[in-house]
Amino acid sequence: MESEFPLELQSETFKILSSNDDKAMETLFSHLYPNPTQHQNHEQQQNRSKSLTFLQCCKHHHPDLLMIKLFFLLTSSPEIPTRTNAARALVFVKPSHLWPKLRPQAQARLQAHFLKFITEEKSVHVLRLASLVLAETISVIYQNHQHWQEILEFLFSSVNSTEEKLREFSFLVFASLSNDCCLILSKSLHDRVKVLHSSFIGSLADSRNPNVQVASFGAVVSLIRLFSDPSLFHELLRAMMVGVFSLLQGYERSYFKSAFAELVKLVSAEPLLVKPYMSDMVLDALQIAENSGVSDETHRLAFELVLAMTELKECEQMLMSLPHETLVRLFIIPMKSLVLSVKEDGNGAGFGDCGSEEEKRKGVDGENEKVDDVYEFGIKCLKKLCVAFGGDKVLAVAHELLTKYYLDSADWKMRHAGITLLTVISKEFSDEMVLMDNFLGEMVTKTLKLFQDSHVQVRLAAFTLMEMPINFVQAAQLLYHHRFMHAFSIALGSDEDNKVKEQAASAMLFFLKNTLPDSLALYEYADILMKKLLSMIQDKRSAKQRRIALLTFNIVVQRCNQVAHKYFAIYLPNLVEACSDKDSEIKEEAARGIRICAEFGTPTFKPFINMILSELNILIKDPNRSENAKACDIAVSAIGRICEFHRDCIDGSMFIPAWLSFLPLKEDLVEAKIMHEQLCSMVARLDRDLLGAGNQNLVKIIAVLLEVIEKGDKLATAQTINQMNNLLRQFGKTIPPSAFEKILMSLSAQQRELLLPFVSSF
Missing domain, CATH: 1.25.10 (Leucine-rich Repeat Variant)
Incomplete structure (x- = not known):
């Protein structure tokens, strides 16, 4: 070897x-x-x-x-x-x-x-x-x-x-x-049990030398099977608890930490032995965790004992039998961690936090790492408590905490922590929350109030909550969509903090994407909303705000097109300008906005056509096309819609073949399906500008149809692909063999192979 x-x-x-x-x-x-x-x-x-x-x-x-x-x-x-x-x-x-x-x-x-x-x-x-x-x-x-x-x-x-x-x-x-x-x-070693037991009892209670005392904790846990007799174990466990409290009071926290860790280990390793004492141990852990005279680290360590119990099947019955008042006390411990984790400067950990991950971890002397640890501990505790106690008990506790202590607290950190609690339980128990009497309505009222909170981070967290993809949020928006739209609209116009305004716009966008199309049409302040979105588009403080505003306005235009028409004269110049933005996503939404506006064929669009076509042409011919591939596809789609709905304002014989030359679209699949459906429609009606003089564009048309069909339903809907198949069969029947032979010779070998099954004469 x-x-x-x-x-x-x-x-x-x-x-x-x-x-x-x-x-x-x-x-x-x-x-x-x-x-x-x-x-x-x-x-x-x-x-x-x-x-x-x-x-x-x-x-x-x-x-x-x-x-x-x-x-x-x-x-x-x-x-x-x-x-x-x-x-x-x-x-x-x-x-x-x-x-x-x-x-x-x-x-x-x-x-x-x-x-x-x-x-x-x-x-x-x-x-x-x-x-x-x-x-x-x-x-x-x-x-x-x-x-x-x-x-x-x-x-x-x-x-x-x-x-x-x-x-x-x-x-x-x-x-x-x-x-x-x-x-x-x-x-x-059964003959040694009494000697060891006596020694352990004495050492566990002996606070003269904490090193010996703590070492005895580990020895007891390792040899605990020697003391499975209930009376022996009872005395040892009692001595351990007394010893823990003496270490807590008399020495630095490292001794308590080591001793208590052994106690947690005992619970995890021998749950059946500890089972009769578990409810008392929960109360002891709470007593330590609630003690204002010890460090936050000690609070968290004491609570680890409860967390260990939540993971044990043997503890299920005991946990479920705990009284409501004890459950409230249990939930308040991690809530304190959430309150401690939020910092005034916005860089602390917490739900709806403003800071980036990199910023949060650049604290002095690891301060922000500690903040993150506190936050992670709080979230971990809440999640484990939710799993351990189930929906009915957790929601009863959460309702009391949120309505009595947190969401209406004078301390903004408490309100912020309340939103975090609402988020955690919403992820775990959305369905139960929706069905619980008055819970949904109360939480909606509280959340809408927090949209206008006096503190920036609370407002930010409230809007972030309403962007969570959970049933609670979706049910709230569905049942109270008018109230949410009104609140979003107010925030877009009144909030002075740029990040909050961005988050409000993002939450509204999420709302619009996840509600029925006619929900916005029923919103009677549509004019006000559009004015505020336009204001955000014109306000160039951040690329994210301009991008969200464009995306949202595009949705609003589609759903409230009759109201939107009168804003085209203001909106379109902004779209044209945004087509040359450095941000590729802004370019995409600007081109998409033009495509949407073009579809309505309104007279207000026509004066801008030349300016729009010029800008779209520049975008399509962008030397950095690979970096802006989706934006280029959407620009082609916008030109296609102009050709379709504003033919009277352009030279169709020039623009339509140019548009055809960029097909098929492959980068933006939404626009690809729209354009390929339009191509089918134009071919079916034998559009003269599309076919060209002497059907000179037919080879390109056939090549596009074949390529789209080959990709399956990726570039077109099933209905469009079916139409394309029918068109190719029709070509095979109506085009003379001699002419079709020339078409075949102009195609690649792969394209000819795809086309031949549609041509019966071959």
């Missing part, structure tokens, strides 16, 4: 591992574990990479020598940094991988040395690292059906030692044992 590492490196590693000189290993450690406070230059990074490679080569080719060397440095070096780094290196290369490679004699020697080392080691820091090494070694020994009774006896005696470092060490070892090892030990 080919070696994984070069022979030269293998030889070097063997030499260093076999040597009695420790300097090479100490140098290796200095590269692997540099001072974390110092910036690493390129040379230092290269040295670390080489050291990692060296260590991996040792593990692959000389695992026994590596284990012995690192173990020797850990237990025998006079220098604390060397012993520390040897322990770190052992954890990195994993003793479970190296121990089986040792001979039995070597294993026995290391076991004896380890016991001696533990009793003599003075550094608590080294012992803490060594506990990980020992735990993994014990685990691999017992998983391989071997025994190390001496170390177990030592650990059992150490849990009651007067030396705190040994008590902490033994707890850390028990806490780090693998699950399989704990199972094996649990089956053979």
Whole structure:
């Protein structure tokens, strides 16, 4: 088998591992574990990479020598940094991988040395690292059906030692044992249960040394199967809860965090044992999460216990039996996170946020990253609570929170958080919200009020909500479309904030796209709406506002064309100007607007035709056609509509063949289907300008029809394709064979193959 590492490196590693000189290993450690406070230059990074490679080569080719060397440095070096780094290196290369490679004699020697080392080691820091090494070694020994009774006896005696470092060490070892090892030990340690139980009870409550206290939490969780007797477990769990609260009150949060994490781990690992106490644990977690005297991080950590329960099937019945008042308290915790996550400058996290992702993550000293974490935590909690409690309970809680505390709060951040809550539950329970008595109507009234909120970010969030593709929003707009259109119209004309105006226009556009065509025709303020949209089009503060306004006006023109006619004289010059805009999407909507206006054939369009055709011609011949491909397609479509509805104002013999030359359209599929349907109609009525003198354009027409048919329903509707097939059959019957032969000769081989089935004489 080919070696994984070069022979030269293998030889070097063997030499260093076999040597009695420790300097090479100490140098290796200095590269692997540099001072974390110092910036690493390129040379230092290269040295670390080489050291990692060296260590991996040792593990692959000389695992026994590596284990012995690192173990020797850990237990025998006079220098604390060397012993520390040897322990770190052992954890990195994993003793479970190296121990089986040792001979039995070597294993026995290391076991004896380890016991001696533990009793003599003075550094608590080294012992803490060594506990990980020992735990993994014990685990691999017992998983391989071997025994190390001496170390177990030592650990059992150490849990009651007067030396705190040994008590902490033994707890850390028990806490780090693998699950399989704990199972094996649990089956053979029943005679030790009372001794361990007594020691754990004392240590969990002993606040004199928080390191020992926290280590005992991990040991209890690892060996919890030993204490499955209800009375024993009850006492341990009670001691853990008391210990958690004592750590919360007496020491820095890192101790509480470690201890509480073990409690969360216990709930997830042994839900059946914890089940009788879960409702009380929820209340304890709430007590911590609601405590104003602890940090926000502690609030969130305490709530992780509740989140762990929401993921367990064993907790379903308990959660559903919680009283309404407790559910309200549970929902208020993540709502506080949402309130905290919103910043006044608009760059904080939150629903309807103004800032870009890049802007949000450029905070000083990671401030914005913390804000994002708080927001993500709040959203995660709300979603999990929604799944755990279901629609009926969640909506009852949400209704109380939204109507009593959030949406009408004097604090704008509370109102903003209320919109976020409404968004989350709308995604989860839209159908239930629509059916719940008065809920939809109340939320619509509140939302419309927030459209005119005194704070920019609240208005922005409210308009963003109404652009969500969820049933709640669609039902609200369908049932209350007049009220929404009126509110959108007011916002377009009165809001001074540009981003809010953009979002209002975007929400209105979403509304128009998702409601019935006649809903706008019933809106009797159509004139006011068009004036405001025109104002936005003429106001060139942002490309996004000009683009949304154009798109919206185009929809309004189609749905309220009789009212729109009188605005063509103002609208069309703006469309012509926008055709030369730098933004390709603005060009697209400008050309589409011209196409729409042309379709109505009104006299007000005719004075602008020459100016329009000139601008469309420039757009079509744009040297950057590849970047503006859709805009060019739509411009061709606009010319086609002018040819169709304003033939009396143009030279059809010139413009229609020019229009034909750009067919088929392939980039904008909406316009492609419109134009190819128009082509069919013109061919069917034997349009003279289209066919040209002596039917000179017939070859091009046939080629277009064939290409569209070949693409299936991509470039044309099924009805249009059927018409094209009929036209080609008609050509095959009516055109003389001699003339058709010339047509065939003008087509490509592929086109001839497609056309032949339509011609019976061939």
